[in-house]
Amino acid sequence: MPPVLAFRDVARSYRTAGGELPVLRGISGEVPAGRAVAITGRSGSGKSTLLHLAAGIDAPDSGEVLLLGRSLGRLSDRDRTLARREGIGLVFQFFHLLPHLTAEENVLVPALVAGDPPGPARARARSLLARVGLGGRGGDPVQKLSGGEMQRVALCRALLRRPTLLLADEPTGNLDEASGQVVMELLLEVAREEGSALVYVTHSRELAAAADEVWTLHAGRLEAARSGGAAPVAG
Ligand SMILES: Nc1ncnc2c1ncn2[C@@H]1O[C@H](COP(=O)(O)OP(=O)(O)OP(=O)(O)O)[C@@H](O)[C@H]1O
Ligand SMILES: [Mg+2]
Numbered sequence: 001m002p003p004v005l006a007f008r009d010v011a012r013s014y015r016t017a018g019g020e021l022p023v024l025r026g027i028s029g030e031v032p033a034g035r036a037v038a039i040t041g042r043s044g045s046g047k048s049t050l051l052h053l054a055a056g057i058d059a060p061d062s063g064e065v066l067l068l069g070r071s072l073g074r075l076s077d078r079d080r081t082l083a084r085r086e087g088i089g090l091v092f093q094f095f096h097l098l099p100h101l102t103a104e105e106n107v108l109v110p111a112l113v114a115g116d117p118p119g120p121a122r123a124r125a126r127s128l129l130a131r132v133g134l135g136g137r138g139g140d141p142v143q144k145l146s147g148g149e150m151q152r153v154a155l156c157r158a159l160l161r162r163p164t165l166l167l168a169d170e171p172t173g174n175l176d177e178a179s180g181q182v183v184m185e186l187l188l189e190v191a192r193e194e195g196s197a198l199v200y201v202t203h204s205r206e207l208a209a210a211a212d213e214v215w216t217l218h219a220g221r222l223e224a225a226r227s228g229g230a231a232p233v234a235g
Contacts, residue, residue, distance in 0.1 A: 148179025
């Protein structure tokens with residue numbers, strides 16, 4: 001089986017007012033099924049850029065991003081959208097929920113977009129909300145929930161369609177330490193239970209250490225280390 005996600009010598013630069021800015025200079029790495037990888041690095045080191053490439057939201061200047069062995073750049077726009085919809089769940093720092101909809105309606109949005117049968121989708125949404133401790137809150141407008149609760153709703157939404165890959169960009173970045181800790185534990189536990197590979201960006205060494213593997217971005221390159229050991233991993 002091919003890895004869920006693979007980067008092959010990926011480079012990406014941006015045109016800025018000050019000239020060409022090389023952000024990623026040749027990134028290679030693989031995320032096998034069911035594994036959790038934390039991406040760390042300084043602000044501006046390219047963490048979000050790398051996650052956007054993984055999600056197919058952005059495309060590399062050179063190199064390849066492969067989802068389950070399929071190169072995203074070689075797919076048509078339509079097939080790329082489908083691959084993303086079928087294979088990837090996304091969690092963002094600022095939740096990106098629809099404030100006036102209920103928690104359950106927010107979780108159901110991906111099923112509506114994909115045209116899934118509503119009955120099973122609703123049952124799945126309810127069981128996910130119960131799993132993250134929000135069983136009683138499904139009918140409340142999300143704007144009434146706390147930040148940590150909103151992020152748990154966003155996690156359920158990302159997992160609704162059983163993605164093989166869950167991507168999270170600073171999922172605890174907008175939460176206080178205690179609720180951030182709860183969200184991070186749930187993210188890791190539920191991804192593991194569901195069999196989704198997980199790639200999350202975090203500034204926190206402590207939260208990164210909970211992953212199976214830590215990738216650190218520095219000067220456009222990746223320094224990989226397994227959690228709990230300093231052995232470098234060949235990219
Ligand atoms: N669309 C763009 N146009 C120009 N420059 C960009 C664009 N997107 C990102 N950059 C630049 O690329 C660099 C990497 O940005 P990126 O958002 O990936 O960093 P990051 O590691 O996620 O930072 P942070 O920890 O602050 O979120 C930054 O210098 C940023 O200004
Ligand atoms: Mg970022």
